[in-house]
Amino acid sequence: MNIGEIWDILILNPMINALLYIYDFLGPTLGLAGAFGLAIIVFTILIKVISLPLTIKQQHSTQRTQALQKDPEFLKIQKKYKGDRQKLQEEQMKLYKKKGINPLAGCLPVLISFPIIFGLYGAIIRSLADSPSPLLEFSKHIYSSVSSTIIPLDSQFLWMDLGQPERFPIPALESIPIIGDGIPILAIIVVITSYLQTKLTTPPQPGSQGAGMSQMMGIYMPLLIGYFAYTFAAGLALYFVVSNLFAIGQAVLMNRFKSEPEPAGKKKKKAEEQPKESGVLSLLASTQESMMKLLGIPPKSTTQGSNSSESAKDQSEQSGKKKADAKGS
Amino acid sequence: MKPKLVIPLLIGIAFLLSACAGVGFRSDTSWPGLTSDGDTIYMAFNQAVYAINASNGNLRWSYPAEPERDRTYFAPPAVAEDGTLYVGDFTNGIVALNASTGAIEWGPIQLGEGDGRIVGGSTVTGDLLLVPSGDGRLYARDASDGSAVWTFPAEFNEPLEHPIWSAPVVDGERVFFTSMDHNVYAVDLAQGGQLWATRDLGGAIADSPVVVDSKVLAGTFGNELVALDADRGRKAWIFDAGDWIWGSPAVRDGVAYFGDLAGELHAVDIRSGSEIESWKQSLDSRISASLAISEDRIFVAAESGILFARELSTNEEQWKVPSRGTFDGDLHTDPLVLGDTVIVATNGGDPLLCAFDVENGSERWSFTPGGSDKRCRSG
Known part of the structure; x- marks a missing residue:
């Protein structure tokens, strides 16, 4: 068994089939229109809720690490070993140990959440198979307990075909190049929400080297994700929007509850x-x-x-x- | 980490996402479409249509001269008796070519306003060209110039809920076709009016129906081979295969032969709908292509990349190629039997086309666009 097969069995197939079960329930059973769009929304929220403890842990860890960087002891070490990079790192690690902080603890939850993100992404893309080869490939991932009556999935959701890049048609603009095909509303929302999410979840790092990187990530990352949303299937853009909105809501709540009790x-x-x-x-x-x-x-x-x-x-x-x-x- | 590393990092993430997307970003959306007029094999694959000499595998011509970035061809071309070749593309366009030279006779013309992809082969009958489209409509065009004759469902009606991926079948004054919307339709050939339609057969239907003994047979993703009364569309019988049926059944002497995605080969009596148990056989590979029959042999192109020749009456293996390993590329295209040669198209492999002697499986010739030193039996 190669790594691709293990990935399929452990991550991709359960996600694809969970998506199909939700679709089957919302569409054929409840008779809701746009069931696949709703299934993506429900499934994204479900995954976000499941991975919430990891996200919270990661954010707490980041906050603790950053709080330490304002600690006088930390600043003293930085000043003292300014010219000796190796010694500086050694002393910093000692301080982390003393304060009971693992600077890599923030990375672990992120690493664990990566398979979830990639799995969900792959599940949505595969489920939107709209031509023979992808559909035949998709059939390899479907459990026998999933009703085959739901295939092919109805990819219509609101004004969009979730299997195609999203554009909101505006007849008056049809003659204008580039936007003549329609306005990429979801891609625009994705850029805005990605920017807000990055800003809300990335704590400020004044004066540090990481600040420059954070700033650039805060600009380039939303544009990159927006480019994906613009180019690839609308189902993916929908996932990005829901995921971003969830993260923004989560960040707002966390910011609210992280406040220490006042006198x-x-x-x-x-x-x-x-x-x-x-x-x-x-x-x-x-x-x-x-x-x-x-x-x-x-x-x-x-x-x-x-x-x-x-x-x-x-x-x-x-x-x-x-x-x-x-x-x- | 320096800020300058951000851009390479983002490119890395983009690459990772692309890799994880897998099928979502793959360019191959279908497999080669094959047809023949006896002397020449016509193959639609990716950005070109190839005319290949059936006796030696030499390229006669290809179309277009310069590939167009957005126009790809996968639907099996249709050849008319007057020597015109009709090819549909993935932009909902159709073009008529001179089958001898590849020169354009008319088109390409766009069918409808939707983004339909033409996956199924077109059918020519008399002066009429029938084109199934991914936009959920069956288009009837004048074969001589491509002008509209009728459209089903009519232009003022909503198209079918899902695409049509299979070639329509003409039987007298009726046209039968299947749809991914789980139904079989019968349409009046002259006017395009609906004669009957089924009400959800429980699974999508990807390949063409077969009309035999006043019955219409269709294999569904609901694991069933369904027999319908050709006059009214009522179910005559249902055979449960156990997994998705993608290809059309091959019919000989009142028996329908087909494979399913579980890799099972079935033979079903068309009159009763009962399986001939002694013929049932399991191959260790999914079967999505239709089976092809030649005299006393039946050919099975298994998805894993092996072509099997089996005795029609007993289902015993006669030979298989490659004898070891598999072809370079999966097999999804229906095998084509021309006299004493069986031709198989691999899905983007090298060679792309392989021809074998039906008697013993020895290689006759191979074809790869641009040429290749590779042999079909190298495995």
Whole structure:
């Protein structure tokens, strides 16, 4: 058995068949229109939920590693061994060990999530087989328990054929070159959501060498994914959109809940000053705040005792600094 | 990591995604389409149509002179008695060529407005050219100039829900064709009006129906060979094969012979729909091509890349090629029997076409566009 066969048995086939079961349930059983588009949405969310613990762990790990980079002890080591790269690395590793941080811990969940992403990607592409060779190839992956009555899958979803690159037709623009075939709405949404997602999930790295790389990734990655969405099947673009929206929602929630508890007195005062918000309103406020921060727009009014993640972060940093100072003295 | 490394990293990710996409980015969307007028074999594959001398495998001509980037050909060409060759392409276009020279007689013309791919072969009957399209319509065109005669479903009606991938079959004044929408249709040859249509046979139908003894036989992805009454479309019997049936049945003396994707060979009595158990045989490879019969032999092109010659009456193996290993390329195209030669097309392999003696499987000739030193029996 070669590695391709192992990949198919363990990752690709279960994903393809899960997608088909969902399609069968939503389409032929419930009679919903655009069942394959809905199946992609449901399946993407399902996969995202399953891999959520890994994602959270990875983000926590990244945050811890980055918090350490502001630690006075870390800065001291950097200053001290500025000219000796090897020694610097040794001392940094010692500090990581001392603080109980594994700098590679953030990578492991990402590595584990790669097969999931690639498997899902392959499953969607294969399921959209629209000519003989791909369909014959696709048939090799289908379990006998999947009803063959669902083949070929109905690839229509809203205005798009999920097996073809997506374009929203606008008759008035038909004579104009390039956009005459239609506007690639999904590809545009993919670029925007990929940009937002990258910005929200990549913590700022001021002054570091990694900052330049992060900045470039933040620009090139959305464009690259947007290019995929523009060129390849609309089903894939739909997957990117759902995946990005999920990641944005997740990042917003994580930013909200990562805030450390504020001092009791301040909290009480804030509660007295602010009207009570429902969970949804609070989430919306948090999202708005994150977006404004992202776009560099200052808050309209500096409400006293703001519960923004920014101020929480500042407080967290300050308290961390105080603790470190106390330890140092 | 330096910022300059970001671009190579992204290219790497793109490459990885492309590799993982596998079939999604593959350029081969179908396999060679083969047909013959006896002297010449016509093969549509990728960006060209080839006319090959059936006796020695030499290229007579190819079309077009310069490949067009977006126009690919996989549907078996149709040859008319007047020496015109009709070839459909993957842009929903059809062209008429002089079968002797490859010169254009008319076209290419576009059929309909949809993005249909022409996968199934066209059929010529009298002055009428019938073209099945991936846009869910069957187009009837005047064979002499390509002008529209009728379209089914008619232009003002919605097309079929799924593409038509098989060549239509003409029987008297009726046209029968199958669709990937799980149905068989009977249409009036003169007007294009529907005579009857089935209501979901439980699986898509990729290959042509066979009309025999007032029955229409069609193999489905629902694992069934279905026999329909040719006059009304009612089910006469259903035979459960156990896996998808892709190819059309080959018929001889009241028996339908076919293979399935589980690699089983079946022989079914057309009158009763019952299997001839003694003939049933399992090959260790999926079978997607139709079987071909010549005198007392039946030829099976197995997907894994082996051509089997078996005794028709007993299903005993006579010979197989390559005797060891497999061809370079899978076998999906229906084998073609011309007199004492059986021809098989590999899916993009080298050689692309192989011709063997039906008696003993010895190689007659091989053909690869651009030429090749490789032999068909090198395995």
